[in-house]
Amino acid sequence: MKIFSAAQLKKADELSIKNQNITSTQLMERAASHVSAEIHKRLQNSDIAIKIFCGVGNNGGDGLVIARQLIEKGYNVKVFVVNYTDNRSDDFLINYDRLKETTNDWPEYIKSASDFPEIDQNEFVIDAIFGIGLNRPLEGWIAKLVDHINYSNAFILSIDMPSGLFSDRIPGEEDRVISANFTISFQTPKLVFFLPQTMDFVGDLQILDIGLDREFLSSEKGQAELISKPEARLLYQPRKSNSHKGNYGHTLVVGGSYGKIGSVLLSSKAALRTGAGLVSTFIPKCGYTILQTALPEAMVIVDKNDEKLTHIDHGMDPSVICFGMGAGKDPETLEAFKQLLEQTKNPMLIDADGLNMISEHKELLKFLPKQSVLTPHPKELQRLIGDWKDDFDKLKKVEEFTRNHDVILVLKGSHTFIFGEGNIYINNSGNPGMATAGSGDVLSGIISGLISQQYQPLAAAILGVYLHGLSGDIVAENRSYQALISGDIAENMGAAFQSLFAD
Ligand SMILES: NC(=O)C1=CN([C@@H]2O[C@H](COP(=O)(O)OP(=O)(O)OC[C@H]3O[C@@H](n4cnc5c(N)ncnc54)[C@H](OP(=O)(O)O)[C@@H]3O)[C@@H](O)[C@H]2O)[C@H](O)CC1
């Protein structure tokens, strides 16, 4: 699903009105009807007290339509107009009149802090104060109202966006933003719903299709693309029945040091479980018995050195090399890595200490094979590209980096971002249980396993990240977030592949 900016959504709005021959009031009615239907489905005629806070723009207009429709269904609704200006939008005014025709319990106006209503924690608050039109921080009593709503501990549903959240920048530390439990957003998610600095304001998220212009939505390039099952499915390459292991390539996993052989084991197992035809593992001598015992399906080649990598003379022609997990940064390992980079022409996957060595020796960047996949977590990214001002600045800097070095970058996080070929993809699978030792090693193995099966590196990164999260979701369902360990993610890749096409 594409993610559009506020300006793009306004354009989609205008085009829909024109091409579908409807008024903006009708579009608002359509959008809000979807929301009230969704609320009705969940509340099931409950007599819970509903307080709806409406701004005086179109987000507020949505709130008024929702209020009218819920009142018509018999819900216990009280409407408050957050009168931040006397300039009301046309559709606000039209729906204000319609609401007054529906109920004798007219909206109350909030013009200062003394007008704030009490909000009980057992009530249900709908936040329709500001949407994508917010263009400056909330001030004065409006900011205080946001605190008042947040501190009530009532359940908060935000319409389109939590009020106070900008669609195109990060709020300052002093800025007030509604902390929603649930956000229902129109047509496409907004980029800020997925950024680490702003995602917590959103709560659970639901996107409602309000029928905006199809032609525009499909032809317009989005700011980013959200990857859920339908998008991941499109990347999957089915196997031919007439094939043999040679068709699925050879993944060479290189890494490990004394005490850190487990990392390479996890990557190798994940590559096999993802379908690599052959997996070889190049490690220091100390890991030989461990690898051969724990993973008999992999071939093992050892370094001359017992405890660290010093000469990576693998003598093979692998489809892809996955480098760095548990490798350490010993000067001899650095030299061996440099030689490996110089010799390798196929795209590589580089993780962990491979990334750290590049960060400390930027001259290595020029030896990176084109289209290699780098998989940093935020700290590794910072070492690689330096500091950023905020999450928007970070996106810009990573895009520049991937363009300058012709690489794919997988930025790991609760929503992993994949950067490549001028696009940003945001993963929508996975769960907090996956923040566990070795989870990244498994991801490296999965992506490498896909590249070895002739997936393009970018497709391998997107699908690999999605499957990794999906497998983690399947494990968490059976085992809890707490008990999930990264070996389980590799073990459950089979269930993840099956689930990709299950419904
Ligand atoms: N295409 C769609 O997705 C549809 C969206 N709908 C809904 O419409 C809103 C967007 O409505 P809009 O009227 O453009 O904007 P807001 O309601 O968010 O804001 C209204 C005005 O408020 C002013 N503003 C901005 N920031 C502040 C602030 N900090 N303090 C006070 N006032 C502020 C600003 O006007 P100015 O002239 O003062 O700059 C805003 O214009 C969208 O989110 C959806 O909920 C449609 O209902 C369906 C289609």
Ligand SMILES: [K+]
């Ligand atoms: K809102």
